Amino acid sequence: MNCEVCQLKELEVEHFEIGEVLRCILHTIVFHRALGLVRPKDIDLELFEITYVQCGDVELEKKIDEKIEQFISWVEKHPNKKSQICLSFYEVKNKQPSWWTNKIERLYWEQWYINLNVAQHTKAHSSKSHHSKLVVDPGESAVEERSVRRAALEASLREVMFQIIKFANEKKDHVPPIPNREGIVSFPYEITIPSSSDSAFGMDMIKKMLQTGHPTMLS
Amino acid sequence: MAPSHGSPHSEAAKMEQIVTEFFAKSLHIILDSRTSCMSSRSFRGEQIMSSPSSSSSSTSSVRPRDKWFNLALRECPAALENLDLWRQSNPAPMVVDVVLVQRPLHWDPISFSPKRDLIRNFSSEGYPFGWHSDQEEFRCEAHSEKIIERWVLRYESKKVKDNHSSGSRRSSNSTLHTLYKKSILLLRSLYVTVRLLPAYKIFRELNSSGRIRTFSLTHRVSSFVEPFNPREEAEMQRFGFTPVETSSGRLCLSVSYRSSVLDISSESSTPISPQVIPDYVGSPLAEPLKRFPSLPVAGLGTHGSPSSLPFSGRHSWSYDHYRASSPPSVFFSPSPTHSETCASISNPSSHRFPPTSLPPHPPETSVAHKNNTSFDEYYPSPTFSPSPSPSLPICIPGSHLSKGLLRSESAPVNIPTAKIANSPALSNKQFLPPSPPIKSTRSGTLRTDNYVDPNQISATVEQLFSLGKDETRKYLGMKISSTSSPQISFSRSSSRSFQDDFDDSEFSCPFDVDDDDMTHPGSRPGSFDQRGHLSEPLEPGGLFPIRKSQDAAVGALVRMLKKAPPLRQESSGSVNVPQVAGPEIWSNSLDEHNQAVQHAASASITSSGLVTLKTTADALEELQGYREEMNNLLLKQGCKSNK
Known part of the structure; x- marks a missing residue:
């Protein structure tokens, strides 16, 4: 089984937008992969005129919120940095114990990389601004710039949503068969954020390399 | 899994059932977010009270229909109705046109009768939902219709039964499973897409508040594609979902949509001058983190361009003047x-x-x-x-x-x-x-x-x-x-x-x-x-x-x-x-x-x-x-x- 990777378009967000943007993206991805019985929940973003869909899994919601919180605190410690959040889906293989580990083996079959560029909101319209005009009237121009920027982000976020839809549409073969277990989110997943990442990402790579050699799972 | 329960059907029969149910579910998803369903009254109420509300059906019981494709949806009578109509012409393609109906702004400031107008406006204020119901017969005046979305769902059958990509390596049973899984995936995508397209904004606006509107949404379900004229064609964007291959054909779903719907909706809703909004309590100016979900001018410049304002102003002027x-x-x-x-x-x-x-x-x-x-x-x-x-x-x-x-x-x-x-x-x-x-x-x-x-x-x-x-x-x-x-x-x-x-x-x-x-x-x-x-x-x-x-x-x-x-x-x-x-x-x-x-x-x-x-x-x-x-x-x- 191959692991499909989707790199989502980078979004330039301000600090206060991180939560909502990430929630929207993560839930949209998971909704596409929640093949259990789903009662869709429409959620309207507060900052943008976008409605996304949650699959109504309380655990998932909790986990996503938790990860977002962690990510935000990481961003606060590492300002002005491009960052990546990874949502991976895997299958658990514990039937055949491998020689090198007796732990449960994770077979990643899909990874979504969400790319964020967090702008510093305080400097957003002076130093970070593309045009080098002086901020003479911070009140008005800031508001104007902010709304322009917001509109641009909304368009980009919409684009990312369509990117997710297209990817989920085009790549269906690698999705494992629907497990016969109860639950809304049918496949185990994992959300990786930079803070916990450095080693984890490395491990991912090793695992992925190992996994590529494995025979395709048949059910 | 839904398709596998029941009496032992032949593979073909099961597959046909999946395809049929796929059509039904797709129609349900589309109409659910484009028409004002009778049963979604409570849903509307929720929408009015708080925008980030859940539209999921609150009942925990699982109806048989919900089990299909593991997607539980609200009851939508319009979908069932139209499905019955379509079933008679199965397996023809299903074409769902979402139509924006604009009532003409015929209010003439000079030759009006105040009393008549008064009553009319009053009733439309008092029963906004009834007035804006998608039942056409309630409207006797002439109106303009514009197709803003066309969903085409068809099953293209193949003469020769050859196994495709994933199906080839699997048993016939797993082919069915694959088909079912892929249709679930496609329907998930459809569900999200339907909410991202511009027409959804109109649907929400129609349902969100009691404002008087000069437009409404209606739909037509047919089994043949009535071609657009070239100008219409040019205005439409197309999004094609990746077809789902089956052992004997493929399920194709695509949508053509008008991306300029937004202007229409904001134009014909209550005009608000952008100079005034910033002073409004809770406006983006007053509170940058806040946004109005259905603000026609969308918080200073998402789509409410000043140029559209004179237009909207004029329309509602005569309208407002009238009443x-x-x-x-x-x-x-x-x-x-x-x-x-x-x-x-x-x-x-x-x-x-x-x-x-x-x-x-x-x-x-x-x-x-x-x-x-x-x-x-x-x-x-x-x-x-x-x-x-x-x-x-x-x-x-x-x-x-x-x-x-x-x-x-x-x-x-x-x-x-x-x-x-x-x-x-x-x-x-x-x-x-x-x-x-x-x-x-x-x-x-x-x-x-x-x-x-x-x-x-x-x-x-x-x-x-x-x-x-x-x-x-x-x-x-x-x-x-x-x-x-x-x-x-x-x-x-x-x-x-x-x-x-x-x-x-x-x-x-x-x-x-x-x-x-x-x-x-x-x-x-x-x-x-x-x-x-x-x-x-x-x-x-x-x-x-x-x-x-x-x-x-x-x-x-x-x-x-x-x-x-x-x-x-x-x-x-x-x-x-x-x-x-x-x-x-x-x-x-x-x-x-x-x-x-x-x-x-x-x-x-x-x-x-x-x-x-x-x-x-x-x-x-x-x-x-x-x-x-x-x-x-x-x-x-x-x-x-x-x-």
Whole structure:
């Protein structure tokens, strides 16, 4: 089984937008992969005129919120940095114990990389601004710039949503068969954020390399 | 898994079932987010109360239909209905057209009939959902239709059964499973996509608030593709979902959609000038983190380009003008002057008071009040409007009313209040020397009423309505006054009662109190206790002089009459005077009471107006008579005592 990777378009967000943007993206991805019985929940973003869909899994919601919180605190410690959040889906293989580990083996079959560029909101319209005009009237121009920027982000976020839809549409073969277990989110997943990442990402790579050699799972 | 349960079907039969159910589910998903389903009333309610609401079906029971593709949806009768129609022509493609219906803006500012319009607007305000139902037969006028989305779902069968990609490596059973899994995936995508397309915004806007709209959504399900004309074709964007391969064919789903739908929707909804919005409480300016989900101009520039505004302005002008044709008479009618005399020409004091006693005049007012400035000069207390403005964002969450609108709306209501409150001494001097303290408390409570009443849900619609009117006034300014001035001379009262209907929430209370007070004391005339009490009713008359000016005058005169008892008490000889006057007053106030009842019911607008006319004229006449009578009696008494 191959692991499909989707790199989502980078979004330039301000600090206060991180939560909502990430929630929207993560839930949209998971909704596409929640093949259990789903009662869709429409959620309207507060900052943008976008409605996304949650699959109504309380655990998932909790986990996503938790990860977002962690990510935000990481961003606060590492300002002005491009960052990546990874949502991976895997299958658990514990039937055949491998020689090198007796732990449960994770077979990643899909990874979504969400790319964020967090702008510093305080400097957003002076130093970070593309045009080098002086901020003479911070009140008005800031508001104007902010709304322009917001509109641009909304368009980009919409684009990312369509990117997710297209990817989920085009790549269906690698999705494992629907497990016969109860639950809304049918496949185990994992959300990786930079803070916990450095080693984890490395491990991912090793695992992925190992996994590529494995025979395709048949059910 | 749904397809595998049940009796042992052949693979082909199972597959056919999956395909059929896929069609059904797709239709359900599309119509669920494009039409106003009967069963989603509660869902709409949720939407009104809070935008980030869940639209999921709240029942935990799993219906068989929900099990299909593991996607539980709300009940959508429209989908079932159309599905039955389609099933007869199975396996033809299913074409779902989502149509934007725009009612023509045929309101002609010159040749309108106020009454008819009034009723119509009232009904559409009161039953916005019924009015905007997607049942075409309710609409008899000509309207323009525009296909904004076309979903085409078809099953392309292959002659030769060859296994494709994933199917090739698997058993036939797993092929079925794969097909089922892929259709689930496709339906998930469809579910998300349907909410991302521009038409969803229209759907939400139609469902979100009780605003009057000149558009609605409807749908057509057919089994053949009616080609677009080239121009239409050019305007459409296409999104094709990746087909799902089956052992004998493939499921194809695609959508053509108009990306320019947004302009239409924002254009035809209530026009709000972007200069005013920023001042609105909770606007992006006031609170950058907040956004209005369905703001037509979308928080400064997401899509509400200024260029579209003249357009929208024009449309709704004629519209607003049409329905607002009469209320301006409230502004420009002679009643304010009248009320001034009635409220004892308090101009000097009121001019003095406002700057000190009133909250700072918001600078933005000047923009919205362009045309009201002359009015403001005379009534320099528009700052009293804080009462409606804070309450409105709470009670009308779905609507987007600029502060300017609120301001102008509140002006006719609150200004007189302020005036009276600021000049108690003067009015007291004229009417009731004995009880100034009661008076001041009275005006205090009245102001609280103004705070409380707008929160009532019932008042919301009326508020909205009157706001629209005032907005027109803002736009049209003197032009309106000129069109409505003939109306003042002919049917001033009808226009007045029109206003009453929508201001009931604020006015009925004080007026009812007035009536009660007048009814009972009138029937049992003159004790000292009641005199203090009697002083209260004078307030409403003075408080709402613009609207109730004539009534107020009547009330004042009535009370002047009632103040006769002191005179009478001085002289024991004039017993028959109150006996005559008492019942008369009573019947008179009864008339007024009737009128108030009619205001409250607001059923027959014109008739209430007629009553008002009659009452006012009669009362004035009668009172004049009483006055003379009184004077005569006094003179006689004077003569007597002199003798």
